[in-house]
Amino acid sequence: MTYIHAPATYDFRERSIMYGPVSDMVPSTPIFEMYPLGLTTLCEYLERHGLRSRIYNLASMMLHKKNFDVEKNLARLDSHLFGIDLHWMPHCHGSIEVARILKRLHPHVPVSFGGLSSSIFHEDLIKYDCIDYVFRGDSTEEPMRMLIERVARAAKTHTPVGDLSDIPNLTWKDASGAIRINPLSWVPDDMNAISLDYAYPMKGVLRHHDMTSYLPMKGWLSYPVTASLTCRGCARNCATCGGSAYAFKNHFGRRRVAWRDPKLLIRDIENVQNHVWGPIFVLNDFLQAGEAYTHEFITGLKGKVHNPIGFEFFGPPPGGDEFYQLLDNNLGNW
């Protein structure tokens, strides 16, 4: 399985485009070369189930290597299935253009899409000839494993993939070309079955002798910021948000936020430190999980965090000084 992360605008090297300040608040350039963390959890999950998978950050390759020949390099990829993330809307041009090129270079290899934006626009995406499958929802590790096993078996035995109506969250085309939309039924209530394990990309770099295609963003080696994920979903309902409680309920099938057990989250953070010295950014507002969660998580970090650590909050933390005192009492460098 090969996951490819496309640049936001495919032909950014040929055309001059006025990007504006849209990416100024994230470490990526306006090409949005950072891939979704989910690609790491997907690969770790698949490898744990005996399936070979890799991340190919095409956007990063195009940014780092001036004369990088996209078609020549994509033609060399050897995979039973391709996966392209269309998670953030800025990638709508790049992701679809890369799918077109892949289909031209590898006409017999199916191309799958996934991510939050893919989930919302799955019915539009599946109409493209270059897209065979779209995964909906915020938790695609297990549905993806099911599909890869079928696709790999079909490729090895030279038989059709057959009926896929039992694979949850999948939008696909059957042998007659008819579009089929399977139920969005794989929505785990917690986020404990996956692992955000930085050992996976490290192994990948060694296995493929290739550092650039795993780099999360330009300049990462000199400032290796990493992330930990507290949950999937959001308890709030900001009117314009594609990741609000409303959006999660209506497009990703999620009725409540899926939290990661604080013990596992602490383990993730310790694990990051084993590999990387940079700051750790704890993403998604864990205060939404309530006081007990907050207390267990922050006190559990005491004496364990050496890297600088930062937190994302969706509003000013309630409790003011008392809350900052809790951070001070338990963390040296936050």
Ligand code: B12
């Ligand atoms: C954490 C977060 C971030 C982190 C992301 C870290 C990372 N590398 O993933 C940071 C802070 C860096 C970030 C940045 C941005 N974000 Co943000 N982010 C979020 C937040 C709060 C949570 C997302 C999350 O945790 N997802 C977890 C799950 C859902 O995703 P995942 O595990 O990575 O992937 C799973 C699935 O999505 C799917 N999947 C993903 N890719 C693929 C690919 C394939 C082939 C398949 C099959 C499946 C699949 O399977 C994965 C595993 O199960 C959401 C709000 C929310 N409540 O959801 C906003 C949100 C997703 N972000 C948003 C935006 C707009 C951005 C930016 C574009 C903002 C900007 N202008 O700079 C940038 C883009 C960054 C880049 N590429 O450079 C919007 C997206 C709206 C949209 N549809 O476009 C949201 C909804 C919030 C908002 N309203 O701003 N973000």
Ligand code: SF4
């Ligand atoms: S707090 Fe952030 S993720 Fe949640 S609904 Fe508001 S904008 Fe979206």
